Amino acid sequence: MNKRRGLLVVFSGPSGSGKGTVLKEAMKMSDNLTVSVSVTTRAPRVGETDGVDYIFYSKEQFESLIQKDGFLEWACFCDNYYGTPKERIEALLSEGKDVILEIEVQGAMKIKETCPEAVLIFNMPPSSEELKKRLTGRKTDADDVIKKRLDTAVWEISQAEKYDYIIVNDRIERAAKSFLSVIEGEKCRPLRNRAVLEEYK
Amino acid sequence: MNKRRGLLVVFSGPSGSGKGTVLKEAMKMSDNLTVSVSVTTRAPRVGETDGVDYIFYSKEQFESLIQKDGFLEWACFCDNYYGTPKERIEALLSEGKDVILEIEVQGAMKIKETCPEAVLIFNMPPSSEELKKRLTGRKTDADDVIKKRLDTAVWEISQAEKYDYIIVNDRIERAAKSFLSVIEGEKCRPLRNRAVLEEYK
Numbered sequence: 001m002n003k004r005r006g007l008l009v010v011f012s013g014p015s016g017s018g019k020g021t022v023l024k025e026a027m028k029m030s031d032n033l034t035v036s037v038s039v040t041t042r043a044p045r046v047g048e049t050d051g052v053d054y055i056f057y058s059k060e061q062f063e064s065l066i067q068k069d070g071f072l073e074w075a076c077f078c079d080n081y082y083g084t085p086k087e088r089i090e091a092l093l094s095e096g097k098d099v100i101l102e103i104e105v106q107g108a109m110k111i112k113e114t115c116p117e118a119v120l121i122f123n124m125p126p127s128s129e130e131l132k133k134r135l136t137g138r139k140t141d142a143d144d145v146i147k148k149r150l151d152t153a154v155w156e157i158s159q160a161e162k163y164d165y166i167i168v169n170d171r172i173e174r175a176a177k178s179f180l181s182v183i184e185g186e187k188c189r190p191l192r193n194r195a196v197l198e199e200y201k
Numbered sequence: 202m203n204k205r206r207g208l209l210v211v212f213s214g215p216s217g218s219g220k221g222t223v224l225k226e227a228m229k230m231s232d233n234l235t236v237s238v239s240v241t242t243r244a245p246r247v248g249e250t251d252g253v254d255y256i257f258y259s260k261e262q263f264e265s266l267i268q269k270d271g272f273l274e275w276a277c278f279c280d281n282y283y284g285t286p287k288e289r290i291e292a293l294l295s296e297g298k299d300v301i302l303e304i305e306v307q308g309a310m311k312i313k314e315t316c317p318e319a320v321l322i323f324n325m326p327p328s329s330e331e332l333k334k335r336l337t338g339r340k341t342d343a344d345d346v347i348k349k350r351l352d353t354a355v356w357e358i359s360q361a362e363k364y365d366y367i368i369v370n371d372r373i374e375r376a377a378k379s380f381l382s383v384i385e386g387e388k389c390r391p392l393r394n395r396a397v398l399e400e401y402k
Contacts, residue, residue: 121389128400157401165389168397178389185386188322188366188379196369199329200358 005192006032006097007183008089008115010108013123014153016134018169019102022123025176030183034097036089039065042080055085073103073110084111098183105159112162119186121179122163125153126170206393207233207298208384209290209316211309214324215354217335219370220303223324226377231384235293236301240266243281256286274304274311285312299384306360313363320387322380323364326354327371 013019027033039055041062050056057065062081066074074083084101092099101111111118125131135149160166165182169175190197214220228234240256242263251257258266263282267275275284285302293300302312312319326332336350361367366383370376391398 124397154401157398160398161391163391165386166391166394166397167389168394178385181382181385182389183386184379184382185366185384188368188383190362190364190367193367193369196325196367197358197361200355 003094003096006093006095006099007186008093008111008118009098009100009183010111010118010120011100011102011123011179012105012108012120012156012163013169014125014131014156015149016131016153017123017125018172018175019123021172022167022169022175022179023100023102025172026179029176030098030180032096032098033100034092035100035102036084036092038103039071039074039083039085040080042082057081072101072114073107075107105156109159109162117191119165119182120163121165121167121182122160123175124157124160124166124168126168204295204297207294207296207300208387209294209312209319210299210301210384211312211319211321212301212303212324212380213306213309213321213357213364214370215326215332215357216350217332217354218324218326219373219376220324222373223368223370223376223380224301224303226373227380230377231299231381233297233299234301235298236303237285237290237293239304240272240275240284240286241281243279243283258282273302273315274308276308306357310363318392320366320383321364322366322368322383323361324376325358325361325367325369327369 011019011023023035027035037051037053037055039057039062041057041059044050044054044056048054059081062074062083065071065083065085070086071083072086072089074081076082084103084107089099101107103111108120112120125134131153132150135153136146167175167178167182186192212220212224224236228236238252238254238256240258240263242258242260245251245255245257249255260282263275263284266272266284266286271287272284273287273290275282277283285304285308290300302308304312309321313321326335332354333351336354337347368376368379368383387393
């Protein structure tokens with residue numbers, strides 16, 4: 001039997017919902033998760049490592065890969081490209097790894113279109129009050145910056161119903177467990193168990 | 202906030218797939234599961250306790266409850282009625298309990314029609330070979346009895362794709378964990394988290 005194909009998981013959630021922390025905790029609990037590294041044309045920031053934080057491409061390299069249909073999804077923010085490279089993800093899925101794409105809502109919707117087998121999970125903050133507290137926390141920020149950040153978060157949450165699953169990050173350990181349960185549960189879908197059913201035909 | 206509603210779970214699988222064992226193991230791991238007790242009009246067998254193995258009704262009692270629309274599903278096998286009582290299950294779900302109905306394929310399909318929110322899980326034996334071994338194991342049985350038992354199992358398995366999830370019972374502990382992951386994952390569905398999303402509207 002071939003190695004069982006891994007699951008492609010899209011993980012989104014507003015800034016302040018604690019996606020990174022949930023993911024880190026989940027990766028402590030399971031050794032089958034891999035977070036996909038995005039490709040970008042923006043300049044590396046201090047402390048960022050090529051291939052770890054991002055894969056850094058020149059604009060020409062990026063556009064050439066677009067031409068070759070080499071991205072699962074890509075977008076342009078503030079004159080910089082960001083994208084999810086197809087080939088590497090396919091290789092990981094074939095190895096049986098569960099691949100996590102930590103991307104924002106528009107990217108997630110593109111993945112849902114191009115990869116219907118992908119599982120979309122949305123990370124919710126513990127409460128609207130707590131979200132507000134976290135996003136207004138840095139007092140150095142101007143009021144309009146804070147307002148924009150809050151508006152974006154509320155818009156993103158309004159899109160959560162388009163996701164397959166919602167995780168409420170009220171306790172990190174519990175949220176991480178829910179994350180892993182969603183993945184384990186999805187692996188029990190009949191369409192992912194064709195080989196098992198075929199045996200009896 | 203009201204107590205969160207429990208999940209209605211239908212659990213089916215052919216004789217020899219080890220449903221009972223998986224369920225017993227899952228109940229050791231979670232204290233939120235309750236197995237629903239069916240109502241029947243057949244006579245109690247030696248060692249069976251009313252209210253534990255079955256709720257034993259007279260034919261008149263059973264037919265009266267049918268008239269009152271008191272069953273989620275019911276059927277008649279070999280001149281005996283068997284049914285899933287509605288009221289008690291509703292009470293358990295309201296308390297937040299996850300209620301397991303261990304019923305056969307036709308009953309499961311009826312539940313899917315009447316309770317679309319129910320989650321249907323099918324328990325598969327480890328392999329067709331192992332199933333054959335288990336079902337032919339009792340050498341005292343006549344060949345035609347064995348053949349009928351096998352045919353029934355193969356037919357039931359052919360219906361597994363109609364279920365929401367399939368669990369392969371190759372190792373009991375793993376199967377029980379998958380069973381619980383399916384339940385936990387389903388609780389993360391957006392439609393079961395309306396209240397959380399409403400908070401941001």
